[in-house]
Each structure stands twice: as C-alpha cells, then as structure tokens.
Amino acid sequence: MSQGSSVVKGIQLSTSKNKRNPWNRFLKGLDRRLEEVLIVIGFLVFTILINLQVINRYLLPFIEIANITTWTEEVARYLFVFVSFIGASLSVKNRESIQVTIAVDKLSSGIQKSISTVTVIFMLYFSYILIHYGVDMILFQLETAQTTPALSIPMAIPYSAIPVGFLFISIRLLQNLWQDMKGMTVKEGWMTCLIAALFIIPSLFLTHSSIAILLFGYFLLFILIGMPIAFALGISTLATVLVTDAIPIDFFPQTAFTSIDNFPIMAVPFFIAAGVIMGSSSMIKKLLHLSDELLGFLPGGLALVAIVTSMFFSAISGSGPATVAAIGTLLIPAMIKQGYHPGFATAIVAAAGTIGVIIPPSNPLVIYGVVSQQSISQLFMAGILPGILSGVALMVVTYVIAKKKGWRGNQTSFQFKSVLRAAWDAKLALLVPIFILGGIYGGIMTPTEAAAVAVLYGLIIGMFVYKDLSMKAVYENVVKAGMTSSIIILLIVMASIFGKLITLERVAETVANFVLGISENQIIILLLLNILLLLVGLVIEALAAIVILTPILLPMAMEIGVHPIHFGLMMIFNLAIGFITPPVGVNLFVAASVAKLRIEEVIKGIGPLLVTLVVILLFITYIPAISMWLVDVLR
Template structure:
C-alpha cells in the first residue's frame, strides 16, 4: 500500500492563510475567555482605589477645592463598580474552582458517586443562576419603566442593577464550562445518577404541599452543605427550594436583594483590606517586620517561634486575614525554624496558631462582616479586638517560651542588642506606619474604615512600586486579580445569606432559638458556655466568614436577651471562629501552614495541642471578662 507523505502543520499553515488565521483567532478567543474577568476586576480595583483616595485627599489636602461634590459621586461610582467587580470575581472563582465548602463527607465517597453528586450540585447552581438572570432582567425593566435614577449622578438605576443579571450570566457560563470540563471521561451511569439525585432532592419541594418553612429551609441547607455544594450557593438554593415549596416570598425578591445587600459602602472595606494584605504580604514589608521581631525577642529561648507570633501580631494589623498571615510568615519562617532544630510539627503549628490572631487584631475581615450583618459599628469592633488580640499573642508567647526552653530551642542571637534593634525598627518604619495609618485614621476621626482600607491599599502600591521596588505591573495584576477572587467569594456569601436571612426573619427563627435556650437555663454563665460550645462546633465544620453571616442573626438576639453587649458578643463569636482556623476538619490555617512546610496535617495537629488549650483559656477570659473587649471602646463614647 502506498503511503502519502505527511505534511507538516507549519507548512500547511504557510500554504493556507485561512487555517493560520483560524488558529490565531481561536488562540485570541481562548486568551479573552481566560482573562476576561481578570482584566475587568483589575481595572475596577484600580479605579475605586483611586476614587476613594481622591475622596480623602480632597477632604484634607485640598479642602478648599470642591471638585463637583467629589465625596458624593466618587462614593456612588465606587459602590456600583464594586458590585460589578464582585460578581465578576464570583464568576472567576468558579472558573478557578475556588469556593468555601464543606468536603469532609464528599471526600469519603467513591469517585463515581462524587462525580454524580457534583453533577447534581451543578444542576441546582445553574438553575439558581437562571432564576437570577430571568428575574434580574425583570428588575431592570421595572427600573426603566419607573425612570429611577441614582442620587449623585442621576444615572438610570437600570445600569447598576444590571450587575445582577450580567454577573449571573457569567456565573452560569462558567458553571457550564466547568461542568463540561469536569464531566469529560466520566461514565454515563454517573451522569444519569447525578440527574436522578437532583430530581430526588428537589421532589419534596415540588410535589409535597404545606411544608413548614423553617424545616424546609434548614433541611435543604444542611443537605446541600453535606453534599459539598459551595456554602454561598447552599444558602441561595435552599432558599429557592423553600420558596418553591411554600411561596413564602416572591421570587423576584432574590435579584433585588442580591443588589441591595452589597450596595453598602462599609462592605467595600473587605476587598481593600484583602488587596492591601496581598500586596504587602509577598514583598519586603513582611521581611522587615520579621527582622524587627527577631531583634526584639529572637535571642530568647524559642526565638524564631516567638518571632512568628510577634510578626503575626504586626502583620495582622495590615492583612485582616488569618490564612494570609500564615502564608506570608510561614513561607519564610517554617523552613528557618526547622533548620535551627525545631520540630517540623511545632514549627508549623506555631505559625498556623499565631496566624489566627489575624482575625482578632484589627483590621479584621470577620469584624467587618459581623459589623455589616449585626448593624454594629465596625470602628468599635476594631478597637474592641486590640486587647484580646494582644492578650492572645502574649499568652502564646509565654507557652512557647517554656516549651522551647524545655526542648532547648534557641535562636542564633544570644543577647539583645539595642543598636541592632533600633536599626531594624528604622528599616521597618514603612511597614510599621501601616497600622498607624489604618487605626490612627479611623480612631482619629479622619477616615471611615473603608477609606482607611483604600488608603492602605494605595500605600502598599506606592511603597511596592517606588520605594521597595518589589512590585511590577505583572505582580500588581496578579495581586489585584487574587484579591478580586478572594473578596468576591466573601461578597457572594453575603448576597446569599441576605436572601436566606429574609426567611429566617419571616419565621422568627432567632426568637424561637433564644426562647429554647433560655428555657434550659437563665444563668448567664451557663448560656455563654453553651454559646461558646456551639460556636466551637460550628468552627470545626464551617469557614469563619460563612459562619458569621449565617449564625449572627440567630444568636445575637439571644446574647442581647441575657445582657451581653453586641460588640462584646462579636468578639466572642470571632474568637471562637478563630480557633476554628486551627481545628480540623476545616482548619484553613492548618492546611495553609502544612502545605507551605510540606508536613502532614496529622503532625501539625499533634504539635498544636498545647497551643490550642492556650487559645481556649484566653477565650474563657474574653467571654467572662467583658472589659477585655470593652475597656478601650469606652473611650470612644
């Protein structure tokens, strides 16, 4: 048989411009598909960082210049851009496969059953997105028909409201793309089983009338959590299933709430703090803080471990995030500690545990979430976290000192040197200025928490680009893209929790729970003990931010009923959930530290036992001695 010669692809392309152009077009479309959300997110971040900083500059640097009522229009544009960016970030998070979910049950299933359940979850999420698109379009139509416009710019409100259907259209597209990618190569029977599972789950909502709203809502929510659906969608889909079963509220309420729940200036502090932490966590700022901590306490037994705790306290005042603190410090310190003779399990555990201070010392993203959900002052929450955070840090230092002394772990420096310490402090001055700018700006009455966060993000950009020069356009793009995804996951959680919370309010769930607990005991000490036990259990299985948006509306009325100050209760809740950062199965700090050190999670847990007991002791002090949280707050009144 005669074999025809093979024609090289390059030769074929050279002879056929159409094929070459087609390949180039496909490549271009692929790049656009991969970068579409990222480019818009980065542009949006840069825009509202600039706008909010202009607002602050105009107020204090050029107060005599009125740039067309700059405070009003910059805030309005920033809010609406923030909403668009949040939904774009949610779409990008789906494409990247990033979400907050509970996988401990799903991970124990066979691969086939896991595939089937993932297909069922995708079906529900796609249908929910379709509902948001359909009724979001109706909402835009209503805005156009009633000629509603924004207060500052007289912009048709249909424009900002379009963020909801546009955002969920992108989310739906990414869900379908991910579904196609994930289902390649799976057995047909797994796909059929996934569709059957979806029908079985939704059948009671459609076929059985006269459901109790609370039972349907929490039953579906717990079920979706257990089968590994992202928690944000678990909240939204369980609410939709309950509405289909009970007609408790109109479905057109969903897209309206999706917009109004985040059309809120204080919430914008979250992406700004996240961006500031990411920008400053990977460069010279963290290294200079480590050097200063080493000069201050590195000569003591357990020097590097103490440095990890001290630097976590410093960096907590920049990042507002536990995992970000662990990643920034662990990358540098864990290998150094192991090299100096510390056990790998203890080295990893100390970084993971001290990283939990990141959500207690202000600024703190969980505090912002709690403040928004509870309608309490974020500034008061920030100042209430200072003493508990410092107390936690010192308690961990004391325990670490005695453990290290017993084990014979010492640092390279053998004595304190004032000259070296002052030199390190001067070298770290730009890093030390960050908490001064943030907290000084807020408590000096110069800036709101959101403005302070925006200034911190801009400060990080300026220092990184022009002073330390460890930031370039590529790394800036990567930082802001990452910040967009991380913050969008949180914002989508707030959106869905607001939809979920409407039914909680309608059914008076909080009052029912409060009455039940108060019927068990009227002793404040016992009730606080029960609250702590419940929150610790929640922290074991649920990420902190998700827990805050879900349980705050339920537990806060109970706390108020027994005379607990809402600011104090916020610190109790956040401290409990901070412990959840270092307890499995969720334990996100544990996993970040273990992956950084390439250490088995079991070893980290073993090295963490004494530190965990220390955290529980401090929790008891914070719970039963309110002045630890409220003493500094008293000076604000």
C-alpha cells in the first residue's frame, strides 16, 4: 500500500516538475501559438503598409516618406505570401479545410480512420516535394543573383516562403499522423496500406494514358475520400506528372509562389478580416436596430430585418457564412421567441446570407476576377443590381409568408424620427460600404487598398470609438481571418498548378466543342451551364468551384457571346444557391448550428426561398442588363 502511494507521489512530483520547467512551457506555448503569433504580426504589418501607401498618396502629396509608394506594396505582397502558407499550416493543425465528406461519412469509423491516414501520408509527400524543389528554386535564385524590383533584396528571400511554409505544414501533418496512428489497430494498419496501394499501383500501369483522364480521375478519387480540395488539386496534378512527365516538377514551387504574388488577391484576407472585426463589434447591432426601425412594423418584420441587415453587412464582410453567423446569432433566437417557425426563421437567415457573395465587396467576385483576369471593380459594379434584386425578392416572398402565418414585428407603426435616430446611431457602420465602394468606383483606391482601409477603420472604431473590441478580441479575429483566408489562398495555389495541365490538354476547348455539339443556341447552352453549376454547387464549395471551372467554362461562354463579367455574376449566383442546398450548403449548416436545430428542420423552411433565388438566377442569366447596366454606365 505504502509502495503504491510512494509511486503515485513520485508521478505527481515528476508532473509538477514538468509543469514548473520553463523550457517545457515554452515549447508547449510555441507549439500552440507559433502560427497564430506569426499570422497576427504579418497581417497587421501588411495592413499598416497598404494603409500608409494610401495615406501617402492622398494626405501627404508633398511629403514622400522614404519613397514609400515603391516598396510598401512589394513588402506587403511578400509578407502576404508568407502569412498565407503559415495560415495554411494552422488550418492543417486544426484540421479545417474545404472538403467533400459525403461518401466517407457513410463508412465505418475504422475505414474512415485508415482513409484519413492515407490522405495525410499523400499530403506529406506532396509537401516534401514542395520543400525539396522549393530549396532548389532558392539555390537557383542565389546562383543567378536575382533581386526584387523595389527593394533590390535577393529573390531567394520571398521565394523561401514556399519551403518554409510547407515545412510548417509538414510538421503539423506529422503531428496529425501521429495522433491518427496512436490508437490504430493492426487491422486498421493493414487497411491503410491496402487503400494506399489501391491508389498507387494503378499509376504504374497508366504511363501511356491520357493526361486528362489521369488528372481528373485522381482528382475525383481524392475528392471522394474526403481529401481537402486544395490538396486534391495539387496531389492529382503531381500524380499525373510523375506518371506522364507532362511538365517539370520544379514548376510546382514556382507556380505556388507566382500564383499568389498578386496584389488583387490580397483583397480576400482584408475583406474577411474587415467582416470578422466589424461583426464582433457593436456595428452589427446598430445595423440591426436601424433595419428594425425601418421594417419592424410590417408582417414578418424581424425576418425582413434579417434580409436588409444581411444586405448592409454584405457590403462589409463579402462573405455569406460570415453574414449568416453575425446576423443569425442575434436574430434567429429573437424570431423564434416572437413565434416564427424555427425552421423558417433559420432558413431566412441562411438564404439572406447568399446575398453576401453577390453584393460587393464579394470574395468570390475577387477570386473570379483574379482567375479570369477581369476587372474586380467592374465585377463589383455588376453585383450591385443582382444583389439588391435578390434581397427585394426574398423580402416580398417573406412578407407574403409572414402575413399568411400571422407573424408580426414588435413595432406597431413606422416612426420617421426613430429611423433618423437609428440611422445617426449607425452612421459609422453605414459609412463602410460608402467609402469602400466609393473609393473603388471613384478611382481613389484599388479594391485591395479599400479592403485594407476597411480593416484599419474597423479596428479604430471598435477599439477607440465603441470600445468593445479588446486586444484579445483583435488577436482572435485576426487569427480567424488569417486562417480562413489561407484556406482560400491555398486553394488558388493548387488550382493554378492543376490549371497548367488543363491548359496543356486543351480541356476547355474539348468541353466547348462537346457542348456546342449538343446545341449552338445560346438560350439552351446557358440553361445547360446553369444546370451544371447548380449541380456542382450541391457538392463543391463555391470558391473551389470557381477556381476549377472558370478556366474551363469561361472560354465556351465567350464563344457564344456572353460577356465575361456577366458570366461571372451568373456563375457566382449559381454557386451562391449551393450555399443553401445540401449536402454542402455551408449557410444551412452555419445557421442550423447557430439555432441549434437539425439540418432537416432548416431544409423544410428553405423551399420557397430557394425557388425565389432560382427565378432571380434565370432573370440574371437571360437579361444581361441586370448585371451589365451599371458597368456600361460607369465605364
């Protein structure tokens, strides 16, 4: 008895010593927070640099701060590349990604574990390739003494983001692999080996196969086993290249860098950060109060408030799920309390969130603009009328349903003075879309600069005016924004690598010839494209679909006379409907999570709203002026 007791005391003593060991605490803290700290530092620095660039251009026209306009953009771009890959490491650590798990979820837990292990092993090998050839790329840069245009520092420094970033990713993948394998049984181990062999062995006999068949075959297989879509794109390309030698492997790290060393892409993390920061401050509550004063007296007042506030907040966040989370947290419980059916209350917030990717600024519009090489400013202009039309249509349908059900708002009448007071109270929030869109359309700022200014504005208002944004909240919001945007950026990186083989194989021309072989009638082809995109939206997240399908479908759309800007709005509206259609339906899941409802209950309430959005889609598709009128007027 005493011996056992002494052993226990010894263990406790040992544990206590470990807790007191500063080196152990440092290592644990480093493991837990390293990426977060690097993301926050990098994010805040390149936000400040872009804002300094804008300030120097307009507020200090006669004082050139250390020739700031020539180097701020370059430093910000390179920091952005580093932060993107560090953020990707954090998303790997937290196992957060864009993926399709429909098929895998139906398998037994043992098989799921084996498949997950195989996926991590493949991702590790891909990361090793990027590290190995990334180092070779750096050595080449040092040998040739190439320097950056503005700072004249060795190009090896910014290019080191690739091997360093994928080294971080590899470490996190190894940690995940260790966790997965710790409790693995012998049977699950053999199952893992068998699954890996089923993927590898066929490639040994397919050396003379079509590049396109290998590329899309492996991509679909990787998607089916639940591999993150970004890695599915990269690994399917690598597998195809290893089998066919279609392109040199050193193309991978080079493209990984050049594909995101791009100033317009930086708008994505800025808009995400602006939405997250402002959504966690009082701004969202003030917008809700204004909307309530405007519409709360009508039948379905709170539901109408949800739609209008979503339209306001969309002009800040550029993200559907962010809009749903921010609005839903406050309004879904309030609607249920007033007697709304819980499924409908949740569905209306999910449907209103689709406006977040149509009304500018919109992250999907930014991604489409980058991939298609179209003007992001023009895409933003094209999204205004479709976004407003969608909001108005949803409001009309909601009003009719609410009147029939007898759902009324808190207020009994419209009071103009109350509206004015609420508008004045919300003035700082209402200014955001004005200076973002006004700055872009007025030619004062680029979309990226406007987004960076929005981030700084949100921080200043939240921290020093409303004083409801603490340093801890800023840290958490920037980490969240950095990780979310890095998932998108990694997707763009892998899609650029994947797209090289698509171009090589002339896949876009093959698809165009096939569809045009069915019919050359523009109405029929646009209908077929809508059906295809709606089906894609059911199973693939919108941003992934944009980067994969735009290079394939856009040339065909242009061949039948569809303007690239019009096609972009049509594509994104289709995929936005995918936000509220299972099984992917990210808005549905976010709203259901906020309301703590089963997804089936939310789906029951979404029907009339879904039909409404499909009707608006047909209007946008066949009446180009809805998208193009403002673009043509302001061009």
